[in-house]
Amino acid sequence: MKREEIIKWLDTDPTIQELKRFAKSLGLRVRKAMKKKDVIKLIREHVENTSVTSASSGAPALKQETPADLTLPRTYNKNKLVLMPVNPYVVFSYWDFDDETRNLMKQKAREGKAVIRLYDVTFIMFDGTNAHRTFEYRLDETTLEAGNFYFQVPMPKADYLSEMGYLDDEGRFFPVMRSNVARTPAASPSTSSRERWYDLRSKKRSVILSEGSLVKPIEKLRGVTSPGWPSGQGIGIMWEIFRSGR
Numbered sequence: 001m002k003r004e005e006i007i008k009w010l011d012t013d014p015t016i017q018e019l020k021r022f023a024k025s026l027g028l029r030v031r032k033a034m035k036k037k038d039v040i041k042l043i044r045e046h047v048e049n050t051s052v053t054s055a056s057s058g059a060p061a062l063k064q065e066t067p068a069d070l071t072l073p074r075t076y077n078k079n080k081l082v083l084m085p086v087n088p089y090v091v092f093s094y095w096d097f098d099d100e101t102r103n104l105m106k107q108k109a110r111e112g113k114a115v116i117r118l119y120d121v122t123f124i125m126f127d128g129t130n131a132h133r134t135f136e137y138r139l140d141e142t143t144l145e146a147g148n149f150y151f152q153v154p155m156p157k158a159d160y161l162s163e164m165g166y167l168d169d170e171g172r173f174f175p176v177m178r179s180n181v182a183r184t185p186a187a188s189p190s191t192s193s194r195e196r197w198y199d200l201r202s203k204k205r206s207v208i209l210s211e212g213s214l215v216k217p218i219e220k221l222r223g224v225t226s227p228g229w230p231s232g233q234g235i236g237i238m239w240e241i242f243r244s245g246r
Contacts, residue, residue, distance in 0.1 A: 003047045010040055019043065081164055083179040088156030088187040091118070093179065094148040095164060101176060105144055108166035114139040115167060118151045121181060122159045128175070131161075139164075156187035 014022075019039040023030045028042055081095045093116065097105065108114040115138055119131035135151065143149065153160060160182050165175040193210045 006043070006047050010043065079177050081162060081177040081179040083160060083162045083182040085182050085184045086150070088184050089153055091151045091153055091160055091182055091184060092148065093118075093151065093162050095177065096147065105139075105164070105166070105176065106141060109139055109141045109144050112138065113167045114144060114164075115173065116149060116162060116164045117173070117175075118153070119161045119163070120153075120155065120158055121161045122155075126161055126181075128163075153184060156184050159183050 016036040016039060019036065020030050020034075023039055023043055023046075026043070026046055028046055030039065030042070034042075075096055077098045078096055079098055079101050081093065084092045084094075086092050105114050115136050117137075118135040119126060120133040121131055124130060124132070133154075135153075137149065137151075139149075151160075151162075162179040163173075163175040164177045165173055167173055194207050195210055197206045197208065198204075199206070
């Protein structure tokens, strides 16, 4: 990019993020606290003092970062399985492979033996065999290449862990990757009467009781009657008998 093109681009009022990215592509030192006008000044001084951007210099033109340069890679070639809660009844998993594991899992998927498992590990130290419940899904090549999967789970406020692997000819499971533990949120409001506060000035945390009513509401029950007793008197008569020892 030539000097005139850079000056013209600065006049289009780019965002501070675009300015900082462009300044870094020029090899300039950009401080975090710099304001927009400071970054513009830094770039202008650079293009005015360097001969690299001169049309007559014959030097290579400066390269401006484009959105295509910022596209995330399709794979990082690392074995990774991540589990995240979506809501009380859904958890989301995504994964990546290195070349060796990718080839292995593709082969197992073609054989119909690639699986991803989800374990309910609430309040336990998971050793691979002691989950409360185990859920399994067979992976085909399309799902494997998609790199993610949604699990529907039966219990809110529970801990889940995932493993990806394959089955042998006898149906035994061999894990290749294991995820983190993800806890699903509760499906109803908390019954706790505690309030948690954080003081931004002192950076201290505190827990206090709610100033609202701590008396739980009275729940009404229907009386239980026995044959021959007047309606609604059954419980009272049983209590009188118990109290008198008869």
